Amino acid sequence: MSAALLFAELSNASVTDRIIAVVNSELIMLSELKAEVATEERRLQETYRGAELQRRLRQVEYMGLTRMIERKLQLQTAKTKGVEVADDEVQRAALELKRQGEKVDESNPDDKKNIKEQLLLMRVVDREVRSGVMVTESEIQRYYESHQTRFLIPDEYRISQILILRKPRETTEDARERAASVYSNLKQGADFAELALKHSDGPEATKGGNIGFVRQGELLPQIERALSTLDLGQVTEPIETSDGWHIIKLDEKRLPQFRPFAEVKTEIQTLVFQQKTEDVYQTWLGDLKNKAFIEVKF
Structure with a gap:
């Protein structure tokens, strides 16, 4: 055909x-x-x-x-192998699926059959595959050493901000001038925290403008570009964004570093377990196919 x-x-x-x-x-x-x-x-x-x-x-x-x-x-x-799923387990699974927003008709034999088959599949794989998968300490350590970039923490900055927003009945130029005035005061040696408390429209104004630590990639590109040129204690010129005008002070900078092994050990164990489980599963499935009689008429 x-x-x-x-x-x-x-x-x-x-x-x-x-x-x-x-x-x-x-x-x-x-x-x-x-x-x-x-x-x-x-x-x-x-x-x-x-x-x-x-x-x-x-x-x-x-x-x-x-x-x-x-x-x-x-x-x-x-x-x-004698793996079974009881009717009440099917019922509980159906209720859980409905709770998660899935469309399940508990009175529909096809829906019940599909749920039962899924439970059987999970159970037989648990028994025949996952139960035999072990992850050793040396495997975890080896994964950590060969995937260092996965656990890299990018540059972190501790910053403070003075945010100038355009007020009602104020022109854009008026707001820009207010931001320029604040910046001029800072260049003349005024205290950043005091100016933030007095002039900033940001939610962190009551804390002297202190935002805390942010990571590279979390800020708007134009702010990150300006921030990357600063030394500790320096401030940016007013930076215009859709939010308003930002004056940023660099309070502290942490260089890129790797997350400690102890902190990521459990995470790595899960990753390695998943990888090994998939490998064992594919081998097991291949063995089932090799031992079976399969004829395709398609």
């Missing part, structure tokens, strides 16, 4: 159902595949046309069939 003819069959809602795969003693039907990929196909049909649409639909169908075969194998393994 040609690819074009097969695509026409798959796109025809009234097509006669047929077997498209055999997984050990179980069948996968064309109607099941169409249900599996229906949402993805609708999304593609809204975006693509012609040959590109057909190519992408074909790809989605193959990926969907692969998922279904892998799911069958895992559910068969769960049955062979």
